[in-house]
Amino acid sequence: MSLAQVMRFISLPILTMMARAFTSEFNLLAHTEPEWKGAALQYREIVDFLNRSRISYAISADPVVSRPRVLQFRDLSTDPTAYPDYFVDGCWRQRMGYVGVRDYASYKKMWVLDQWRYFAHIMIMCISSRKAGKDAMGHDLAATMVGLSLNRGYNFSRYVFKALNDQINTAERFRFLLYPRFVQLLIDDALPNLPATWERLQVKRVDKRVFAQFLKPDSVEPNPEHTALFGHLINEAYVAPDD
Numbered sequence: 112m113s114l115a116q117v118m119r120f121i122s123l124p125i126l127t128m129m130a131r132a133f134t135s136e137f138n139l140l141a142h143t144e145p146e147w148k149g150a151a152l153q154y155r156e157i158v159d160f161l162n163r164s165r166i167s168y169a170i171s172a173d174p175v176v177s178r179p180r181v182l183q184f185r186d187l188s189t190d191p192t193a194y195p196d197y198f199v200d201g202c203w204r205q206r207m208g209y210v211g212v213r214d215y216a217s218y219k220k221m222w223v224l225d226q227w228r229y230f231a232h233i234m235i236m237c238i239s240s241r242k243a244g245k246d247a248m249g250h251d252l253a254a255t256m257v258g259l260s261l262n263r264g265y266n267f268s269r270y271v272f273k274a275l276n277d278q279i280n281t282a283e284r285f286r287f288l289l290y291p292r293f294v295q296l297l298i299d300d301a302l303p304n305l306p307a308t309w310e311r312l313q314v315k316r317v318d319k320r321v322f323a324q325f326l327k328p329d330s331v332e333p334n335p336e337h338t339a340l341f342g343h344l345i346n347e348a349y350v351a352p353d354d
């Protein structure tokens with residue numbers, strides 16, 4: 112029996128309802144082409160960077176509109192899968208203006224400002240493997256921001272596949288539909304002729320209101336520092352120092 116035949120046996124409304132209830136609220140589509148006016152103007156550098164970065168495809172591929180495509184991150188075989196803790200933490204504090212304490216190896220986006228906060232938000236909403244919590248990111252995701260800023264390699268595929276693998280191996284009651292967009296891209300790639308006979312989940316986008324929200328002064332203690340973007344974020348030709 113083919114998958115398409117199996118799908119016909121399962122009640123569509125029930126399946127769709129279940130899928131909605133268990134689908135991650137993350138792995139959203141990012142803004143790569145915002146209208147450059149109002150608050151969005153202040154984020155121009157980081158949005159431009161994200162649009163030309165190696166995660167650009169991953170944050171903008173919409174499997175409902177453009178299928179089938181491959182999920183790809185332009186990883187190189189020499190890319191590391193992790194960076195030392197002191198290196199990530201040093202970069203966050205010295206270059207990104209991070210002031211927060213680190214509890215359980217998580218970084219909170221409220222402790223960086225300006226374009227950094229938007230950058231962190233996009234990483235959490237589009238790339239993270241979280242089920243809940245839109246304010247914090249783990250060490251691995253914090254490391255990817257360092258790698259992207261310095262134009263250093265990082266094995267993004269591993270980040271995604273490790274999370275999917277952990278999800279498959281976790282107890283049933285903890286499971287949810289992780290990475291709905293990425294999984295759809297993988298399915299479309301592996302099974303290009305699968306008939307789309309059931310209702311597709313709506314692909315969600317990052318809310319445009321964040322552009323204005325992040326500009327509002329907030330009263331967190333201690334106060335994060337304003338630091339300009341640097342390295343590869345503002346210079347396409349930037350090469351990471353060896354050290």
Ligand SMILES: *[C@@H]1O[C@H](CO)[C@@H](O)[C@H](O)[C@H]1NC(C)=O
Pocket residue numbers: 143144145159162163
């Ligand atoms: C994003 O990149 C594409 C090419 O990859 C380009 O056509 C488009 O103009 C860029 N958008 C912005 C907002 O820079």
Ligand SMILES: *[C@@H]1O[C@H](CO)[C@@H](O)[C@H](O)[C@H]1NC(C)=O
Pocket residue numbers: 186187188189190192266268269
């Ligand atoms: C990324 O890491 C995974 C797991 O360690 C490995 O199998 C894969 O080959 C790596 N990707 C690249 C392009 O090196």
